[in-house]
Amino acid sequence: MKKIAAVLLAAVLGAVLTPVASAHPGWAATWTASPQELTDAFGPNWGSQGFDNHTVRQVVRISGGGPAVRVRLSNAHGSTPLRVAGATVARSAEGAAVRPGSVRHLTFGGHRSTTVRTGGELVSDVAFLPVEPLQRVTVTLYLAGKTGPATGHLFADATSYRASGDHRADTSAAAFGEQSESWFYLSGVETVDRTPRRDVVVAFGDSITEGAGSTVDGDNRYPDELAERLRGTKNVVNAGIGGNRVLNDSACFGEKGTARFARDALGQPDVRTVILLEGINDIGFSNFPIDCAKPDPVVTAAELVAGYRTLIRQAHAKGVRVVGATLLPYKGALYYTEAGEAVRDEVNTWIRTSGEFDAVVDFDRATADPADPDALLPAYDSGDKLHPNDAGYRAMAHAIDLSVL
Template sequence: MKKFALVLLAAVLGLVFAPPASARPGWAATWTASPHEPSDVFGPNWGTEGFDDQTVRQVLRISSGGPAVRIRLSNAYGDAPLEITGATVARAAEGAAVQPRSVRHLTFGGHRSATVRPGGDLVSDVALLPVEPLQRLTVTLYFAGRTGPATGHTFASATSYRAAGDHRADVAADAFGETSTSWFYVTAVEVVDRTPRRDVVVAFGDSITDGTGSTVDGDNRYPDELAERLRGRKAVVNAGIGGNRVLNDSSCFGEKATERFGRDVLAQPDVRTVILLEGINDIGFSNFPIDCAKPNPEVTAAQLIAGYRDLIGQAHRAGVRVVGATLLPFKGAGYHTERGEAVRDEVNAWIRTSGEFDAVVDFDRATADPADPDALLPAYDSGDRLHPSDAGYRAMAEAVDLSVL
């Protein structure tokens, strides 16, 4: 045990003292959640009011391991400074409980409390918590005062927990009597990477990447299933936002893909490859009358392709590879039309044949019903004819040729 502790300390100190760059440990992303404005369009959300003398415990599953971690927090959509009274990270147990002796108090510049400026973000100091691939962690935040509206991630497909008062270091779940299926403020977990080699995979997209339709707390989103195939050999992080589009912003579904790509993909430490799956909302939202989706113009295949070229250019200028993913079948979905089907077919043909991506993964053919290729295979349909089921997300992950990553 003593020898392990010395090895761990040496790895972490390598982040502070400066050996040659080729030998210096760094950081690698192991989990992400793309932030956006809080919204209660689809039901009550803690983020619209924020928190006041409350503790929020959030459960997440990382993809790769390491000898220590740090946490990123965001106040990107806050209009006032965010006062964080204290925070912890721990290995998760059942529900809101954590494993005994795993709780680590986070510090920020050596202090347990911190302030995040409006529009800014904050990274913690290193926390000496060794983690394994596919391990579930909790990040617990305590706010002694009123936060105002909270930057977060609405469609987490995971349970978060809230308690009155300060329970950041609690091991038991007893105090956490309220639940939500959103994340708040936490945007990334990063691990010490002792041999930096730029091998992080970012899955970038909309609700299908985000995992809508998968079992809550099941970690069955397609990026999760892909991470299970890789078993820590490469990290896979999720940069999906439900309702997101390539070409148009939304007050409830985040900035357009071409705008947020730099923050949510290119800024991730050690990123090498991005899987780009987005565009079905651009096609369908012209028939989606919800106010926060406006503007919702009819989008052509040529316009979507121009957006993809913008994203490919951004990635290549940063030395990041792009895997183009075909758009899944959506016949029978609430916003499906014959016009939209024609646009999807034209876009998918371009993705397959243009040669502008570094590689292609054909999610369309992997999930389509052979008897009706414009529709999801029934076994892969979560029920709305748009979002895959757990089995559908697994089929998507299995369609990825690991050698292209």
């Protein structure tokens, strides 16, 4: 009966339930995490070994609401097929707890268990769970067997929970005694869009988009703050990866922007606009001696501009607009140099004046110290001279002219 009901609802909504992510009208991205290979380079991580008879519970704040949801799982970096014994979605309570009466068992092609192919992704059937804008939603995965190394998202700036055994339907947090600040396998939540308008905004970039330096579990990243400004009118999803670059892959910071853009930005259902903020790591990493960041060549402004043009062409070919964001000040950061500052200045001048973006947001000027424009305003600095704090991310969101979205 549940399978029949799901099919009937899908027909009414004009949605097509398929085992791959699509931009089909009827669904809109409301939360995302760009998948990457997980590593122990920055400390032990559950994902490097994977899971075995574990339940993983992950809490996310969605940007837009709707009468039903579906969930996207990624095995993009897996070396074997991923067997999911069961999964649920629910409205969040405190910590790992969920609200009684809100738990919905997810199905995949009508079945509660599923397998995600090696290198692939899978979207669940519709789940009858009405959600509101800016609501927290909990997705729980039961992984009964050995998964091997997991696909996930390393720096979540949010708490995930783990329990031994099958606790996918628990409303209590009692079994979830372990915590992590990464996400695992969960790469998207989508809501039914009853009046499709292609108005999802994707924030694409590195750790500054991802939210490094913001309060853990505070939902104070700049895309979160932007979602609050746009509440109920446009969804905002975060496609940032800490350490990510436009032009070079690395073992710990994900695929280069020009390679992952089609999946992480243009592949989001109902995407209309991308805010592009990336390049400071391209400039700085040649002065940042960390093995997993290699290759780390010196990058010129001309090379970065060529990368931006590649992304703009990819977006325009899909009918998606690109808002170019200037690179934030970083004087005093670990990898700052005067030569790198000259490249940043040249790149920012091109972003502001080239006319090649559909619009521009000047995060540089919004966050700079008037007394030293090459540095972050101290009130906006998280402490490393590179990443904003909560107030800085709020200032970034308020620097965006909503009409350009």
